[in-house]
Amino acid sequence: MADQDLYQILELSRGASQEEVRKAYKRLARKFHPDLNPGDKAAEERFKEISQAYEVLSNPEKKAQYDRFGTAEGFGSQGGPGIHFEGFDFGMGQGAGGFSDLFDSFFRTARSRREERPARGGDLVYPLHLSLLEAYGGKKTRITVRRSVACDRCGGSGRTAPARNHPCGVCGGTGKMGVNKGPLSFSRGCPACGGTGVDPGERCTSCGGTGRREAEERLDVSIPPGVDNGSKIRLKGKGQAGTFGGPPGDLLIETHIRADDLFRRKGPNLSIRVPVTYSEAVLGARIEVPTLTGSARLKIPPGTRSGQVFRLRGRGMPSLRGGAPGDLHVEVFVSVPAIVDEASKDLLRDFEKLNPESPRRELFRDEPSRAAGE
16 A cells, blocks of 8 residues: 555545545445455455445545654554454444444544643734825734633633542543444543543633633734735734633734825825916926925926926835835926916917927827818
8 A cells, every 4th residue: 555645545645634524434335345345355355445445534644744754653554453344333324333423422522622631822913004104104003802712710721620640530531432332332531531541630710721801902013114905913822712721823013005195106106296386387497295204306497298207216115124215206287377467378378489399290290281181
C-alpha cells in the first residue's frame, strides 16, 4: 500500500474532510468485510487496505502530515492494532451491537475528546470609519468591543477543582476504556479525562465548562497615517478567548474611508479640480490650491486649457510602509465670468478681432464646406 494514495483507496478526492472519510470507510467496510465475502482473498486484501487508510486519515495529526508530506508515521505495511470486525454483526438494524451503533459510539467519543482540547479563539473584525483627513494624519481613538474572555472563576480551563496528579476516577488513570459490542472488543480514550488518565476536576458552573464568558471591553487604538479602505490593524490577543485554556484570537481593525468633498483618492495619490480665471489661463499665473495640510503654490503657464492636470509631488497620502508619499494631481478648468456691462463685452469683441480663431474647425475637417454647397 506504500505507493497507493490513501484517498484513492477510500474512493475520495484528495483533501476530503474527516466526515467524508468516515462515511467512505463505513460504506467500503460493509462492502468488503471478509464475513460478507467468505473465501474472497481480493476482498480480504481490499478490506485491509481500507482499514489501514482509514487509520491514518481518521487521525487529525496523521491526516495533516499525510496531506502535507504524503506520509504519516504509524501506518502502512507495519500495521498496528487497528479496528477488527471479524465475527461482528453488520446488520443495519437498530438492535444493540449493530454496525451503526458501533460507529456512532466510536465517533461520538472521538468528537467529545476533540471538543475538550485547548483551541485558539477566533479572530474578530471591527469596522472603523474615518475621514480622509484622519486617514492622512492617523488617529488615536477608543473603541468598545464585545467579545468572549477567559472565565474569571476557572481561569479559562473550564474546570474549577482539578485534582493534581490524581488518577481519573472513571478509567483508573489508564486513559482508556474497554468497549464490548457483541463479539467485538476494543479500547477507546476515556471520555471523562480525554485520554490523559488524570482527574480533570469538576466542570465550571459559571461558564458551563467552556472556559469563556461574554464581556464588553474598551480599547485604545492607534491608526497609522496612510490607511486606505480595507486596511487592517491587528491587535494580538484581543479576539475571542480560546476554549479550554487555549490562546485567544486577534482583533482586526478594518478601516473604511468616507468620501471627501474636495479630494478624490486613488491609492497613494489625491486629485482635485481647481477653477482658474480666463486671464489666468491666457496670461499664466501663480495660484493657491488646497491640500490636506494647508495651501500650496502652483504655477499656471500661459495658454493653459481646461482639463490640464498639474502634479504637486509629495502632497498625496503618506506611505504605510515608510516609503515616499503620493502626489496631488490638480486639474484646472476655466471659469467663465458672468459679464453684464457693455464695456466688458466691447473689450471681448475687440479681443476676438485681434485674436481670430476657429476652435471647432477640426470637427468638420472631413466635411465639404457649407459655403461651397450653397
